Each structure stands twice: as C-alpha cells, then as structure tokens.
Amino acid sequence: MRTRRSTRLGFQPPAIGEEEIEAVAETMRSGWLTSGPRAALLEERLGPYLEAKHVLAVSSGTAALHLALVALGVGPGDEVVTSPITWPATANVIEHxxxxxxxxxxxxxxxxxxxxxVPALVGERTKAILPVDLAGQPADLDALLALGPPVVEDAAHALEARYRGRKVGSIADVTCFSLYATKNLAAGEGGLLATSRDDTADAVRAMRLTRRAGGGLYDQVVPGFKANLPDVLAAIALVQLDKLAVHGEIRARQFALWDEGVADLEGITPLARDPRDEHAHHLYVVRVDPGRAGATRDEYVAALEEELVATSVHFLPVHTLTWFRSRYPEQPALRVAERAGREVLSLPVSPAHADVDVLDAVDALRRVHARFTG
Ligand SMILES: Cc1ncc(COP(=O)(O)O)c(C=O)c1O
Structure with a gap:
C-alpha cells in the first residue's frame, strides 16, 4: 500500500490546458466579448451531439432550468415535482x-x-416534473414521461449519458446542462438547454437576452432576462468539447479504479449504475453506512482530509435546508433521501488527476477504513 500523500489532492479540479488559454486570448483579440460567433458555433456543434433539434447556450445551468420552466408557463399556484437529492438551484428556480x-x-x-x-404527487396543479440525473446516472425518464406533465431534466451531471440507448438531451421535453467549473464540459460558468420543441426554443431564445432587435429603435415583446453565454466562455467550452471523449475515458478509468478499490470495503457502497444506460461518470459517490463502516460519513471526510484527500457531498436533501424547511413546515419526512444525505460521500475524480493520484486516494480510503473497522 502507498504512503500518505505529501500534497493535497483536489476533489474535482478542472482540466484546463494551453489550448483553452489560447482560445480565450484569441476571442479577446477578436473583440467579441459577449455572445457572438463562438456561442453560436457551440450550439451548432452540440445539436447533433445531443441529438436535439435546438440547443441554446445560456449563462448557467440554473438559468437553463429557470428559462425552461418559464417557457413551459410555470407560474404562481403551479407545482413542480422534483428530487430532494440535488443542488438547491433545481428547487430555487421553481420558487423563482x-x-x-x-x-x-x-x-x-x-x-x-x-x-x-411520483404518480401520487402528480395532480391538477402539476405543471412539470423535474428529475435529476444524479452523478451521471439518468433518472427513469420513460416512467416519468408516461405520467403526462412535461419533463424538464436536470442533466447538469449527465452531458455524455445515454438512457436505454437514447442520448440524454433528446428524450425529455427540455434537458438542461451546466458548464460550471467542475462539470464534464467546464467553461467556468455557463449552461445549455436542449429541446426538440419549437415553442419552447422560441420562448427561451426571446427571453435569454434583452437586446435591440427588429425595426425602429428597439422593442420589447416579452420581459427578457440576461442569461446569454459570452463568447469568452463559449471559446473555453469549444476546446473542452474537443477533449470531451478523451476526458470521458479518463474519468471512466478512474471510476473503475474506485470500483475495484471499494469492492471489499464493508459498509462503503457506490451508487448503482444501470447497465442498460451509459453513465456520464461525473461523480463517484459512495454511501458510508456507519454501522458497518465503523464511522460516520463526516468522520470519513475528516480522516481523508488528514490524508490530504479532498472529498465532497452530493447532496444534502434540499427540503431540509433552512429556506425550504421554514417555507414548507408541513413537508413530510423523505426517509430514503434523508438517510442518504447523511451517508453520501463523493471521492476525487478528474481528468486533471493522474491515475496514480486516484490510486493514492483509494489507498487513503482503505487505510482510513481499516482504522475505523479494526
Ligand atoms: C444537479 C445540479 N443542478 C443544477 C446545477 C446548477 O448549475 P449551475 O451551477 O451551472 O447554475 C448544478 C451545479 O452546479 C447541479 O449540480
């Protein structure tokens, strides 16, 4: 077994090279700081990749989700059924x-x-269903689509995923992706919205930008947002798109190293990945069962930090966070989500890491486990 690291291993650093730096410099020299030809090219290239008729580049994954709901007419009095195991943005946009x-x-x-x-929660007021493809595993989209209301898929973790052979991006009414710094295609900030519905694409196109358009001085047809993706960021995304397959192979290999490393660790169980689907290998999440793993998730986080291995938590259940708890005091307990919120632990995976870095982290986890269970 290897010894403790001498430098801290980051949890999920972006893999940015000279090519991205050069692309940004070139964009700045071109004079296009805001949305222009590079944002348009990104949309053009992602249409065939996502197998979607329309791909719209926006300022964040949050903006993509928000604009999708507004475009579908979600408003006061409506309900949106969603998952509590997600980043709070998924639920915040419903509030907005x-x-x-x-x-x-x-x-x-x-x-x-x-x-x-889900069926028991769908009623007359349900305007949309908003599942989350957690860690890169698509939600059960067929079952959700069969229920009737439009499905807005939070695929922030699932750019490369396929569900039962079909590309994520081509299945739900609207699919939303994030280009945040840690994501599989990282621009720093940014988002993508994919849809094959013309009405939704038109509505989002009209709302993502408030700008001069049409004849005369200018006009305003709908109250727009400012949710466009600047070319400086689109330039980074275009280079990352060229590297997506290679980065994906590295992440898949690191998942395999983790699978092998945790296979015999009592009480440490990775989230299931459905063999019928193609996982996007975004986050390697295990559950720490304190009864069998000898310590709680939080004790594992602290022990790994002492080993100079950074970890993260995806996610704390949204309905237990202060805003939602105080706004919806009648919220019933969600047993599975609440236990998972105490047990989930995300381990380092990144194309910026070498395999030996991940093997260091695997050994650190095995040492910590041996100590807690010994
Ligand atoms: C599941 C999920 N949904 C939505 C978002 C929001 O994306 P963004 O940060 O690009 O707004 C994130 C993370 O960043 C996420 O992890």
Whole structure:
C-alpha cells in the first residue's frame, strides 16, 4: 500500500490546458466579448451531439432550468415535482417562478427520483416534473414521461449519458446542462438547454437576452432576462468539447479504479449504475453506512482530509435546508433521501488527476477504513 500523500489532492479540479488559454486570448483579440460567433458555433456543434433539434447556450445551468420552466408557463399556484437529492438551484428556480416544489423521495439504488412514488404527487396543479440525473446516472425518464406533465431534466451531471440507448438531451421535453467549473464540459460558468420543441426554443431564445432587435429603435415583446453565454466562455467550452471523449475515458478509468478499490470495503457502497444506460461518470459517490463502516460519513471526510484527500457531498436533501424547511413546515419526512444525505460521500475524480493520484486516494480510503473497522 502507498504512503500518505505529501500534497493535497483536489476533489474535482478542472482540466484546463494551453489550448483553452489560447482560445480565450484569441476571442479577446477578436473583440467579441459577449455572445457572438463562438456561442453560436457551440450550439451548432452540440445539436447533433445531443441529438436535439435546438440547443441554446445560456449563462448557467440554473438559468437553463429557470428559462425552461418559464417557457413551459410555470407560474404562481403551479407545482413542480422534483428530487430532494440535488443542488438547491433545481428547487430555487421553481420558487423563482412563484410555483411550489413538491419533493418526491428517491430510489435507494441510485438516489434518482423514485418513479413509483411520483404518480401520487402528480395532480391538477402539476405543471412539470423535474428529475435529476444524479452523478451521471439518468433518472427513469420513460416512467416519468408516461405520467403526462412535461419533463424538464436536470442533466447538469449527465452531458455524455445515454438512457436505454437514447442520448440524454433528446428524450425529455427540455434537458438542461451546466458548464460550471467542475462539470464534464467546464467553461467556468455557463449552461445549455436542449429541446426538440419549437415553442419552447422560441420562448427561451426571446427571453435569454434583452437586446435591440427588429425595426425602429428597439422593442420589447416579452420581459427578457440576461442569461446569454459570452463568447469568452463559449471559446473555453469549444476546446473542452474537443477533449470531451478523451476526458470521458479518463474519468471512466478512474471510476473503475474506485470500483475495484471499494469492492471489499464493508459498509462503503457506490451508487448503482444501470447497465442498460451509459453513465456520464461525473461523480463517484459512495454511501458510508456507519454501522458497518465503523464511522460516520463526516468522520470519513475528516480522516481523508488528514490524508490530504479532498472529498465532497452530493447532496444534502434540499427540503431540509433552512429556506425550504421554514417555507414548507408541513413537508413530510423523505426517509430514503434523508438517510442518504447523511451517508453520501463523493471521492476525487478528474481528468486533471493522474491515475496514480486516484490510486493514492483509494489507498487513503482503505487505510482510513481499516482504522475505523479494526
Ligand atoms: C444537479 C445540479 N443542478 C443544477 C446545477 C446548477 O448549475 P449551475 O451551477 O451551472 O447554475 C448544478 C451545479 O452546479 C447541479 O449540480
């Protein structure tokens, strides 16, 4: 077994090279700081990749989700059924529409929204269903689409994923991606919205930018946002797109190293990955069962930090966070999500890491486990 690292291993650093730096410099020299030809090219290249009729580049994954809901007419009095195991942005955008998030418990296996529990939460006020492709595993989209209301898929973790052979981006009414610094395609900030619905694409196009258009001086047809993707960031995304397949192979290999490393660790269980789907290998999440692993998730986080291995938590259940707890005091307990929130631990995976870095982290986890269970 290797010894303790001498430098701290970052959790998920971006893999940025000279090519991205050069692309930014070139963009700045071109004079296009805001949205221009590079944002348009990014959309053009991603259409065939995502197998979607329309791809719209926006300022963040949050903006993509927000604009999708507004475009679908979600407003005050409406409900949107969503997963509590997600980044709070997924639920925040429902609040920003003046609608109510209805949290549905998740499946034990992969912590995506439990399709067996969703029907009981769908009613007359349900304007959309908003599943999350947690860690890169698509939610059970067929079951959700069969229920009727439009499905807005939070695929912030799932750019490369396929669900039952079909490309994520081509399945739900609207699919939203993030280009945030840690994501598989990282521009720093940014988002993408994919849809094959012309009405939704038109509405989002009209709302993402407030700008001069049409004849005369200018006009305003709908109250727009400022949610466009600047070319400086699109330039980074275009280079990252060229590297996506190579980076994806590195992440898949690191997942395999983790799978092998945790296979015999009592009480440390990775989230399930459905063999019928193609996982996007975004986050390697394990659950730490304190009864069998000898310590709690938080004790594992601290012990790994002492080993100079950074970790993260994806996610604390949104309905238990202060805003949602105080706004919805009648929220029933969500048993699976709440236990998962105490147990999930995300381990380092990044194309910026060498395999030996990940092997260091695997050994650190094995040492910590041996100590806690010994
Ligand atoms: C599951 C999920 N949804 C939505 C978002 C929001 O994306 P962004 O940070 O690009 O706004 C994130 C993370 O950043 C996320 O992890």
């Amino acid at each position: 529409c003046g609608a109510t998030p209805v949290f549905c418990d998740v499946r034990e296996s992969d912590l995506t929204i439990d399709p067996d529990l």
